[in-house]
Structure formats: structure tokens, C-alpha cells
Amino acid sequence: MRVFTAALATETNTFSPIAIDRRAFEASLYSGPGEHPATPTLCTAPITVGREVCAREGWTLIEGSASWADPAGLIARGTYEELRDEILGQLQAALPVDGVVLGLHGAMVAQGYDDPEGDLLTRVRQIVGPDVLVCAELDPHSHLTAKRVAAANFFVVFKEFPHTDFVDRARDLWGIAVRTLKGEITPVMSVFDCRMIDIFPTSKQPMRGFVDRLYALEKSEPGVLSLSVIHGFMAGDVPEMGTKVIAVTDGDAAAGAALAERLGRELFAMRGTFMVAQVDEKAAVDAAVAAPVGPVVIADVWDNPGGGTAGDATVILAELIARGITDVAVGTIWDPIAVQICMAAGEGAVIPLRFGAKSAPHTGNPIDQTVTVNRIVCDAQMRFGESYAPFGDAAWISFAGIDVILNSTRAQSFDPSLFSALGIDPKTRKILLIKSTNHFYDSFSKIAAEIIYCAAGKPYPNTPKTTPYRKARRDIWPMVENPWG
Structure with a gap:
């Protein structure tokens, strides 16, 4: 044959x-x-x-x-x-x-x-x-x-x-x-x-x-x-x-x-009963802070590069910064320009940096911080089951008790190895902020004390009833309550 x-x-x-x-x-x-x-x-x-x-x-x-x-x-x-x-x-x-x-x-x-x-x-x-x-x-x-x-x-x-x-x-x-x-x-x-x-x-x-x-x-x-x-x-x-x-x-x-x-x-x-409950960024941070032990995973479910979004929304990160929350690791924020700046500065550099929220409206505002460039990794990748998922040249930056991984190739947060690839041990952080709707669950659930699903901003058209479709059919649920009528 x-x-x-x-x-x-x-x-x-x-x-x-x-x-x-x-x-x-x-x-x-x-x-x-x-x-x-x-x-x-x-x-x-x-x-x-x-x-x-x-x-x-x-x-x-x-x-x-x-x-x-x-x-x-x-x-x-x-x-x-x-x-x-x-x-x-x-x-x-x-x-x-x-x-x-x-x-x-x-x-x-x-x-x-x-x-x-x-x-x-x-x-x-x-x-x-x-x-x-x-x-x-x-x-x-x-x-x-x-x-x-x-x-x-x-x-x-x-x-x-x-x-x-x-x-x-x-x-x-x-x-x-x-x-x-x-x-x-x-x-x-x-x-x-x-x-x-x-x-x-x-x-x-x-x-x-x-x-x-x-x-x-x-x-x-x-x-x-x-x-x-x-x-x-x-x-x-x-x-x-x-x-x-x-x-x-x-x-x-x-x-x-x-x-x-x-x-x-x-x-x-069973329509409408499948998806897990989601909370906004304020309730998500409240729950993460109140948790007795970590890691607590906050999943930014709708800024999911696996669904075609940029993966650069900053709504939840801004909430953490505003409250002075520390012991946080963020994986990842897509910002190729910020990665290039960090690579030029080099490991150990302390630089002013603006990053995130550059791709689309309703994704928050760019973050302005003086950051330490801890590590640069070229062609970084993480595990995904029996495969590997590249997330490009990446930089680990830190400021005010928060670690952030910036990446240049968009990829959702499949696996905790995205943190260890940059030298961060995810099990030692109280809060892990990741970007994925559900693909993260199989691997992150093995280390998480708690998982919080957060709907923050509007980076993704996640409400079909009101999504401004031009071509998609309108004779299905939830666009109509009874498509069989």
C-alpha cells in the first residue's frame, strides 16, 4: 500500500x-x-x-x-x-x-x-x-x-x-x-x-x-x-x-x-450547562488572596491565544498591581517589542518598560514599571501532552513582587513548564496568572491548590447571542431559544 x-x-x-x-x-x-x-x-x-x-x-x-x-x-x-x-x-x-x-x-x-x-x-x-x-x-x-x-x-x-x-x-x-x-x-x-x-x-x-x-x-x-x-x-x-x-x-x-x-x-x-462558572477580575483576586495555600491558578479564559486573541490583556495584572499583591507569576504576556528591549538590555538590567495591551480595545492598558530582566531564553517552549509548544524568544522580568514572562510567539498556557523554561518554579508562587480557556487544566490541576476561571475585559467574542456575526447562521441556540420550533 x-x-x-x-x-x-x-x-x-x-x-x-x-x-x-x-x-x-x-x-x-x-x-x-x-x-x-x-x-x-x-x-x-x-x-x-x-x-x-x-x-x-x-x-x-x-x-x-x-x-x-x-x-x-x-x-x-x-x-x-x-x-x-x-x-x-x-x-x-x-x-x-x-x-x-x-x-x-x-x-x-x-x-x-x-x-x-x-x-x-x-x-x-x-x-x-x-x-x-x-x-x-x-x-x-x-x-x-x-x-x-x-x-x-x-x-x-x-x-x-x-x-x-x-x-x-x-x-x-x-x-x-x-x-x-x-x-x-x-x-x-x-x-x-x-x-x-x-x-x-x-x-x-x-x-x-x-x-x-x-x-x-x-x-x-x-x-x-x-x-x-x-x-x-x-x-x-x-x-x-x-x-x-x-x-x-x-x-x-x-x-x-x-x-x-x-x-x-x-x-x-444539556445546553448552557457545560462551561465552568466565571468571575470578574476583582472577585478572582479576592478569591486568590483569601486562599490559605497556593499555588492558586487564575485562568484568564477569554484572553486565550489558543482562541485567536493576542494574549496581551492586562486587566487582571493591573488589578493585582493596584492592590499591591505579591508572590505572583504571570505566564505569559505577548509583547515582541518588549522582549526585544529586554534582550537588548541583557540579563540583570534594571530598565523602565512599557508592556502589554497593545493589540486590541477592551484588553486593559499597557503596564509601565521599572523592571529587572532576570533571564532571556531564545526559542522557548513548553510541554503539551506528548508534544512541545513554542512561545518564541522570551524574557522573565520582575517588579514589586511580581514575575512576568513576556513572549514573542503567541501561545496559550498549556503547562507549568512554561514557567520552569524561564527559571521560575511555579509551585513556589502563591498566585499563577495564566491565559487559557481549558487546555491548561490537565497539567496545572496537578499542582494547583485552587483554580479560578476569570472573565476579564472583552478580548474574545464569547457571547454568541449578541456577537455581531455577518455570515454565521442565526437559527441556532442561543441566537434563538428553540431552533426546533
Whole structure:
């Protein structure tokens, strides 16, 4: 067997002012054919897992390019087309192939393209023809369009949020692909539109129990190959935004459709109950100060670079400074200019510095402090499950009992190693201020005495009922109370 694999992925917040070009992909991950590192990024596990599978099966794996950019705003049209056409050219050169296994995200939007993944998959299908297997792994925070469903044989989606399972789901994807190519199964995909948009953390109930049921059903239901929930991505203003359920069965589309609908209606019945409670910056600081022991993690949930924001909001930090709170470590504030200034000054320098709150309104004001530059690290990175997430050149500065990590490549706070990478022991601080909606939970919960979810400022369009969408459908909850009426 000859199988082609490649990856092209990012998550687009269409409301974000941060434009994406090729440099953004190169800053996070760009690997030419055969050059992907041994460890996967969030959306490139089909490549690394494919190496294991094809070596075991004695098959030929043809690797194309792998590109990942940290979430931000719209991708430049020329950048998307260039990266797309690289992969298509590599696929054309690899023909004939028996299968195509891709790593995608599913919430990419480019200038002139509301559905880049649908565009890419359609072009792949046109190259390989109707009889070659085409499948992909997706992030659940994506848009499942009719165009994508028509072009692919099946999708497998991460089940967990935080996305701790992206390698396991890549193994599921390849498991189904191998059985299909051997003629053992015929996967068909059924999709149910839940007519809603919500946020579904699996670190708490009720989504924890729902996902555990998906795992159980995959094992117990005859003919069920895979079950997935497309959560949807509310910051993507595209026509087919929303939550959907995918059932992949062995040749039984009717059974898959019935199961997907049953699960989808169960999700809809629980709408509005999934997200953890959030408090404002004043209540968050009150709770952190009152906690008897640390570390207390304050998660700045909506200034989350993983959702396409800048990650430079200062609302919570300003509250801590105003109250004279000490024993605080902040990871991170995105400010490439401030990092450059710190690098020029050098370690040990004491300098006046303005940083943060430069990207967008409603994110606070820049911070002006005389700071000590404690450490500079070039090309810093942190752990994320079985992978590493780069956060660029970084500087550890301190002032008035507060430590702040400034970074030059936007990245959400996945793991406490973001602090230790700069020389800070996060377990020794009373308060850790981080930027992430929920991906932080798996790792930070292991060291945190308490976790506080804080909604501060307005860096992210987190209220679909009032978000000024121009393209997204308005016939789903919570835009309407009863989309089934």
C-alpha cells in the first residue's frame, strides 16, 4: 500500500485583528516533506502515527508538508493558497496512492475562503478520484461543512477538551484507515446538526460523562467505528458554524444517523450547562488572596491565544498591581517589542518598560514599571501532552513582587513548564496568572491548590447571542431559544 499524509492547520478567530501569513506558520511549525520532527503538534499526529503504522504494516508512507500556526485572525489568501498548493503538488507527484490521511484543524478561515479545509479536501478528492480513501483528524473546535463531508470518507475528532488525546485519536484514525485499505470494513459517515453553539470542557460534568459514553458506545455498539462531537468554534464567523455529532459506522448509514441524532439531541438538552462558572477580575483576586495555600491558578479564559486573541490583556495584572499583591507569576504576556528591549538590555538590567495591551480595545492598558530582566531564553517552549509548544524568544522580568514572562510567539498556557523554561518554579508562587480557556487544566490541576476561571475585559467574542456575526447562521441556540420550533 502507498499512503500519502500531510498537515495544514490553524484555528481562525475571524474577529481577531492579528493577521496570519507564512511567517506565522514558520514560527510555530513548518516542515517540508519527511522533515516533521518525531513529536507531533496538535494537528500533525497523523504524520508521526502514520510512520509507526506504515512501518508495522510494511507500507510506503509518502510525507508531504506539515504546517501549523497558532490561532489568530484571517490567513492571507496567498499564504493559504501557497501552502495548499504545496500539498496538492506533493500528492500529485506521489500518485498512485491507495489512501490519503491528513491532519487538519477545521476552523481555518482565509481571505476569500470561508472553508479552506473543504476547499483542500475537494481538490484532494479531484486528484485521487472517487475510489481512493481520504480521511482526516480534526479538532472539535471546528466547522463541519457539507463540502468536507462530501469529499472525505470519514473524520475522527479529538474527544477531550483539554485536547490530551490528539495522539490517541490519530491512532484511531489510522486504525480505521488500515482496516479499510485491507478490505475488512467500509466506513460511512453520518452527521447530525445539533442546532446550537456552546463550550464543552470534558474536565467537568456533564461533558465528562457524555464523552465517557462515547468511548463505551464505540466498544459496545455493533458496527460503530467512531463517534465524535464537533463542538464548533464561536469565534469563527462562517456560514456553517455550530455543534454537530459524527457517527462512523461499518456500512450502515441509517444506524449511524439514528445514533448521531440521539446523541445530538441529548447534547442539546444539556445546553448552557457545560462551561465552568466565571468571575470578574476583582472577585478572582479576592478569591486568590483569601486562599490559605497556593499555588492558586487564575485562568484568564477569554484572553486565550489558543482562541485567536493576542494574549496581551492586562486587566487582571493591573488589578493585582493596584492592590499591591505579591508572590505572583504571570505566564505569559505577548509583547515582541518588549522582549526585544529586554534582550537588548541583557540579563540583570534594571530598565523602565512599557508592556502589554497593545493589540486590541477592551484588553486593559499597557503596564509601565521599572523592571529587572532576570533571564532571556531564545526559542522557548513548553510541554503539551506528548508534544512541545513554542512561545518564541522570551524574557522573565520582575517588579514589586511580581514575575512576568513576556513572549514573542503567541501561545496559550498549556503547562507549568512554561514557567520552569524561564527559571521560575511555579509551585513556589502563591498566585499563577495564566491565559487559557481549558487546555491548561490537565497539567496545572496537578499542582494547583485552587483554580479560578476569570472573565476579564472583552478580548474574545464569547457571547454568541449578541456577537455581531455577518455570515454565521442565526437559527441556532442561543441566537434563538428553540431552533426546533
